[in-house]
Amino acid sequence: MIIIESKRKKTENILKKYPNAIIADVTSQAKDGLIKLSPFYPYGCIPIPFSKGYTAYSVEGIWQGLKVFENEDIDTSVFYNDTMKGIKRTVRKHGRVLGHRKGVHGTEILDYVEAKHQIYIPTYRWMLEHKAMDIIKRLRKASETTTIILLDYNICDDVDSETKPLSHAYLVKAYAEGLYPFDDLSSSMTTDNKEYSHK
Template sequence: MKRSVDFARCVFVPRYHVENVPAGSTIYDVSSYAEPPYCELSPMWVHGGIPVPGTSGETSDTVEGVWQGLKIIRGKTAPRYFRGPGAKRGGKPSGHLFGAKHLGVVDARRLIYVPTYEWVIENRISPELVRAFINAARAGVTQYFHDVGDNGDPNDADQPLAHAAVLVRYLNRIAAR
């Protein structure tokens, strides 16, 4: 019997989560504040060589670098964010650049953020770690993943998307195969 991995909406108080996790389940902090190897699942983690969607061969050091670098603020993107540790970019974005297209946040999540984050899972995260999550799910262990964000809905454009939700959707899809 295959089981899914559960996404726990986050109130970033790990002690609260640890004390309230149902018996037999496991909780993982996958934020940049987590211990290795779980912190490597953060979009801020420097992995290097991450393809930037919608470009001709550009790469980024972080998922966050892709997201911030392709953000259009005052009519411009900032490819300098592709280099170095993940950092937030100030200003109100009007969208994201994907090739020559100007995308709204929901489409940008679908065409830029999710594929980039999933590429990192498949190409930069230890296959043993991913396999352990999937094996535990298939064995019926409920797993809760959280980060500093609490929006698990990629269609909710009013809040930043929690990368833990993207991770969980990916794990559920792979575990169901």
């Protein structure tokens, strides 16, 4: 069994609720190999949806780079941030968010929910399948006999929420359990992209 809990909760309180569970931090603050499940992890060569020939270091880099603000369009430099820091682009700095551009050269601006459906969810799935399947297989096997608690800062599992960020831990759980959302949208991802060099 796999359960999502907030990283902000005290470990002892989680274990009171789930005795003998294994607690697995999958955030960018993880101290072990599970940090590789963080959307901030810089794998490199992750295809950018609807952007043939373009790749990025991380899922979060794609999400933030394609974001369109009131005072600034997309920022391709974010695609090449491999530090796990300084990736987020904020309203305070750039103004109100208008949406996410559907591809580097796309003309359509997706709203928050559609951007999750068409950009974030398929990109994170591509990362799991091409970069982190060894972790997923171990997690799937362990969860057959042990309760696994995945820690995330966001625990929202509503992919259609218009206000709350989607928990990537939920996507890990969903994939491990064979319940990953929007399988039919994976066609926007291509695996033959050549790495695009930022100059």
